[in-house]
Amino acid sequence: MSxxxxxxxxxxxxxxxxxxxxxxxxxxxxxxxxxxAVFGRLSADTELRCVVIRxxxxxxxxxxxxxxxxxxxGTREKCLxxxxxxxxxxxxxxxxxxxxxxxxxxxxxxxGGLEIAAQCDLRIAAHxxxxxxxxxxxxxxxxxxxxANLVARVGPAVMxxxxxxxxxxxxxEAYRKGLVTRVVQDGDAExxxxxxxxxxxxxxxxxxRAHKKLVRRLAFRAAPLDExxxxxxxxxxxxxxxxxxxxxxxxxxxxxxTGR
Amino acid sequence: MSxxxxxxxxxxxxxxxxxxxxxxxxxxxxxxxxxxAVFGRLSADTELRCVVIRxxxxxxxxxxxxxxxxxxxGTREKCLxxxxxxxxxxxxxxxxxxxxxxxxxxxxxxxGGLEIAAQCDLRIAAHxxxxxxxxxxxxxxxxxxxxANLVARVGPAVMxxxxxxxxxxxxxEAYRKGLVTRVVQDGDAExxxxxxxxxxxxxxxxxxRAHKKLVRRLAFRAAPLDExxxxxxxxxxxxxxxxxxxxxxxxxxxxxxTGR
Amino acid sequence: MSxxxxxxxxxxxxxxxxxxxxxxxxxxxxxxxxxxAVFGRLSADTELRCVVIRxxxxxxxxxxxxxxxxxxxGTREKCLxxxxxxxxxxxxxxxxxxxxxxxxxxxxxxxGGLEIAAQCDLRIAAHxxxxxxxxxxxxxxxxxxxxANLVARVGPAVMxxxxxxxxxxxxxEAYRKGLVTRVVQDGDAExxxxxxxxxxxxxxxxxxRAHKKLVRRLAFRAAPLDExxxxxxxxxxxxxxxxxxxxxxxxxxxxxxTGR
Numbered sequence: 027m028s029x030x031x032x033x034x035x036x037x038x039x040x041x042x043x044x045x046x047x048x049x050x051x052x053x054x055x056x057x058x059x060x061x062x063a064v065f066g067r068l069s070a071d072t073e074l075r076c077v078v079i080r081x082x083x084x085x086x087x088x089x090x091x092x093x094x095x096x097x098x099x100g101t102r103e104k105c106l107x108x109x110x111x112x113x114x115x116x117x118x119x120x121x122x123x124x125x126x127x128x129x130x131x132x133x134x135x136x137x138g139g140l141e142i143a144a145q146c147d148l149r150i151a152a153h154x155x156x157x158x159x160x161x162x163x164x165x166x167x168x169x170x171x172x173x174a175n176l177v178a179r180v181g182p183a184v185m186x187x188x189x190x191x192x193x194x195x196x197x198x199e200a201y202r203k204g205l206v207t208r209v210v211q212d213g214d215a216e217x218x219x220x221x222x223x224x225x226x227x228x229x230x231x232x233x234x235r236a237h238k239k240l241v242r243r244l245a246f247r248a249a250p251l252d253e254x255x256x257x258x259x260x261x262x263x264x265x266x267x268x269x270x271x272x273x274x275x276x277x278x279x280x281x282x283x284t285g286r
Numbered sequence: 287m288s289x290x291x292x293x294x295x296x297x298x299x300x301x302x303x304x305x306x307x308x309x310x311x312x313x314x315x316x317x318x319x320x321x322x323a324v325f326g327r328l329s330a331d332t333e334l335r336c337v338v339i340r341x342x343x344x345x346x347x348x349x350x351x352x353x354x355x356x357x358x359x360g361t362r363e364k365c366l367x368x369x370x371x372x373x374x375x376x377x378x379x380x381x382x383x384x385x386x387x388x389x390x391x392x393x394x395x396x397x398g399g400l401e402i403a404a405q406c407d408l409r410i411a412a413h414x415x416x417x418x419x420x421x422x423x424x425x426x427x428x429x430x431x432x433x434a435n436l437v438a439r440v441g442p443a444v445m446x447x448x449x450x451x452x453x454x455x456x457x458x459e460a461y462r463k464g465l466v467t468r469v470v471q472d473g474d475a476e477x478x479x480x481x482x483x484x485x486x487x488x489x490x491x492x493x494x495r496a497h498k499k500l501v502r503r504l505a506f507r508a509a510p511l512d513e514x515x516x517x518x519x520x521x522x523x524x525x526x527x528x529x530x531x532x533x534x535x536x537x538x539x540x541x542x543x544t545g546r
Numbered sequence: 547m548s549x550x551x552x553x554x555x556x557x558x559x560x561x562x563x564x565x566x567x568x569x570x571x572x573x574x575x576x577x578x579x580x581x582x583a584v585f586g587r588l589s590a591d592t593e594l595r596c597v598v599i600r601x602x603x604x605x606x607x608x609x610x611x612x613x614x615x616x617x618x619x620g621t622r623e624k625c626l627x628x629x630x631x632x633x634x635x636x637x638x639x640x641x642x643x644x645x646x647x648x649x650x651x652x653x654x655x656x657x658g659g660l661e662i663a664a665q666c667d668l669r670i671a672a673h674x675x676x677x678x679x680x681x682x683x684x685x686x687x688x689x690x691x692x693x694a695n696l697v698a699r700v701g702p703a704v705m706x707x708x709x710x711x712x713x714x715x716x717x718x719e720a721y722r723k724g725l726v727t728r729v730v731q732d733g734d735a736e737x738x739x740x741x742x743x744x745x746x747x748x749x750x751x752x753x754x755r756a757h758k759k760l761v762r763r764l765a766f767r768a769a770p771l772d773e774x775x776x777x778x779x780x781x782x783x784x785x786x787x788x789x790x791x792x793x794x795x796x797x798x799x800x801x802x803x804t805g806r
Contacts, residue, residue, distance in 0.1 A: 092795055102780055126450045147446045162749030163801060165791025167756045170771055170779040174764045179443065182765035183699065186667045187727050189757040190646045191745050202462065202722065207447050225451050229422030236427045237449040244434045245442035248508060248768060251430055259430040260362055271425025275352055281423060386710045407706045439703065462722065467707050485711050489682025496687045497709040504694045505702035508768060511690055519690045520622055531685025535612055541683060 028054035028091060031064050038075040039223045040068050043082050044142075050088035051081040053138050055098045055108065058116045065119035072285065075227035077123060078219050079146060080130035081139070086155065089137025092164065109169035113138065117175065120145040121242070126226045126234050130219035131155045131206065136194065141172050144179045147238060149206040150222055151197040152215035157205055160192035178246055180205060230267040231285040288314040288351060291324050298335040299483045300328050303342050310348035311341040313398050315358045315368065318376045325379035332545065335487035337383060338479050339406060340390035341399070346415065349397025352424065369429035373398065377435060380405040381502070386486045386494050390479035391415045392472065396454065401432050404439045407498060409466040410482055411457040412475035417465055420452035438506055440465060490527040491545040548574035548611060551584050558595040559743045560588050563602050570608035571601040573658050575618045575628065578636045585639035592805065595747035597643060598739050599666060600650035601659070606675065609657025612684065629689035633658065637695060640665040641762070646746045646754050650739035651675045652732065656714065661692050664699045667758060669726040670742055671717040672735035677725055680712035698766055700725060750787040751805040
């Protein structure tokens with residue numbers, strides 16, 4: 027068995043772990059498939075408020091499991107299927123997860139690991155984390171579907187630097203270049219990621235879900251919103267949480283949101 | 287009376303003040319309407335060279351006036367009208383103002399205040415300024431029209447952080463994340479904003495107006511320029527200021543521009 | 547003779563020099579034409595691995611040669627031709643060069659110099675380099691074709707600051723604002739640019755070329771990739787370098803790429 031995905035839920039926060047530490051959590055085809063399934067299930071659980079994704083041990087994820095490549099990507103057909111379906115389903119499942127997502131990044135966040143982190147909403151990095159995609163040294167091109175995600179989120183200049191130079195960059199540089207949300211000392215990274223998840227969980231969940239969906243819609247699709255999408259944007263007017271939010275604000279009390 | 291907008295003009299620079307200090311300059315519906323009217327008038331005054339916008343007292347603006355919300359946004363129709371017309375007209379008037387605009391940001395720059403600052407061309411922040419839109423705690427979603435402006439200017443990653451986490455960020459972090467043009471000590475903010483306005487005012491005004499319009503056109507609309515827009519881009523060839531600019535450069539003298 | 551472009555090739559790395567030091571390497575029409583021709587020739591040389599572009603002497607390039615403007619841009623027709631053809635061909639040749647490009651930036655990187663640097667893939671800046679486009683002081687607007695390139699690469703906020711305020715910014719500020727890839731001490735800039743070129747040259751050249759082309763395609767054209775473009779993205783499967791890359795990785799040896 028080449029790696030697995032584990033899930034733990036506590037206080038409405040799901041903790042998903044990429045678990046293949048002997049290979050720095052490199053993702054096997056089986057792990058990509060499990061990752062898609064896990065995020066599909068978490069997305070359907072409306073009791074949740076936030077999902078944190080991390081790697082087991084010292085690293086976030088060191089990319090794909092290259093030992094498998096001759097087999098799983100041996101022909102053009104297999105290669106297309108691997109990237110568009112196997113990897114693609116997992117990245118789409120993270121991107122479209124109903125709940126806000128936080129990547130907790132320690133150690134190597136490389137290749138497929140970088141692609142996973144980029145699909146999350148926030149990225150909390152340990153100071154010693156390292157980022158990159160040195161696939162020029164492996165002789166292959168990043169799949170266009172995956173590169174499109176990264177270019178849209180990270181920008182062309184940083185992606186060209188990462189891909190052409192093949193260097194790994196440290197967390198401080200990644201922060202300056204917009205790759206991560208914040209950088210903390212190594213020993214504080216897990217607590218900061220969970221504190222971030224708790225801050226997210228304290229807000230009105232329907233609002234967080236609407237913001238998550240709407241920011242992606244506005245950033246990554248050019249077509250103007252249709253009537254249904256505009257109506258959805260104002261759906262909060264009929265919620266209990268909106269009344270509670272205004273009441274609590276005007277009463278100077280902390281709100282208690284129920285997701286209704 | 288719930289707040290007002292005041293205007294002062296000196297040396298061809300207009301100073302617009304969001305003035306509702308008892309509510310940290312939270313914008314009432316009346317203030318949004320006045321803001322649209324004020325920017326409409328300033329935009330028509332071709333003697334002007336730059337507009338600086340600031341808040342009265344300690345803050346830039348703390349957002350909308352939430353006490354009014356049950357009334358002005360009580361139904362879906364009212365809510366749509368409030369955002370698309372009342373707020374929308376003001377933000378569009380700032381965005382499309384003929385003259386370059388500088389936001390002078392001290393204290394809270396939150397929600398609607400952040401939206402106003404983002405429509406300006408440059409943002410000078412005091413060190414203690416704070417930025418955010420913690421509306422998840424209020425139980426409502428940012429209007430899609432306003433979020434579209436912010437996503438286009440600030441990017442999806444920073445907007446997701448701001449909206450999902452609900453934290454206010456300091457000026458240094460806002461600078462690193464591209465939200466502001468520069469950060470200065472609190473006591474220097476007003477002078478730096480005015481010095482910036484004077485630097486802008488020293489250039490050829492027709493060129494500044496053309497650059498302001500053209501950068502927005504290229505950044506926020508995908509369609510290629512039409513013949514008329516291309517001709518407009520080269521209209522400088524027939525101006526006195528172009529001849530003056532070349533003459534002064536070659537004579538190593540400071541230019542004297544007239545806006546003709 | 548108003549300036550020239552020189553080229554030197556060593557270890558598969560081409561070094562292109564903007565050479566008009568009496569005018570801080572301001573680009574004459576003849577230099578723009580030569581620049582287009584030089585990049586056309588370098589692009590056709592598949593033995594190359596990287597192109598470094600720099601200025602002679604203390605500066606990168608201080609913009610266009612303004613003394614020529616009354617002649618080369620004297621009428622609207624000449625002006626359109628100058629920007630769309632003379633300058634446009636050079637910028638397109640750099641942008642579409644087959645090989646990765648590195649700008650080595652010392653001293654002034656202004657106007658047309660900034661436009662050249664922005665077309666490169668990476669930008670290595672000396673600490674004392676200065677960036678800007680103070681053409682508002684000259685009374686003319688940046689050509690829409692050139693501004694479109696800069697807005698797409700640098701973003702609207704930074705371009706508005708540069709154009710409206712007319713200030714030159716130092717390398718540290720340019721780095722924070724995403725204008726350059728990294729900043730090093732003045733005495734280290736040339737060596738760092740060459741070291742960057744060598745890192746690029748050490749990767750598989752077909753992969754670097756594919757990444758360079760694909761990042762631009764995804765970032766700057768909205769249309770989805772067609773079948774031919776998708777096939778091109780997986781062309782690495784049939785290369786010797788892909789087999790060599792996987793072999794070397796699994797054998798924990800450095801790869802030896804041939805570009806086949």
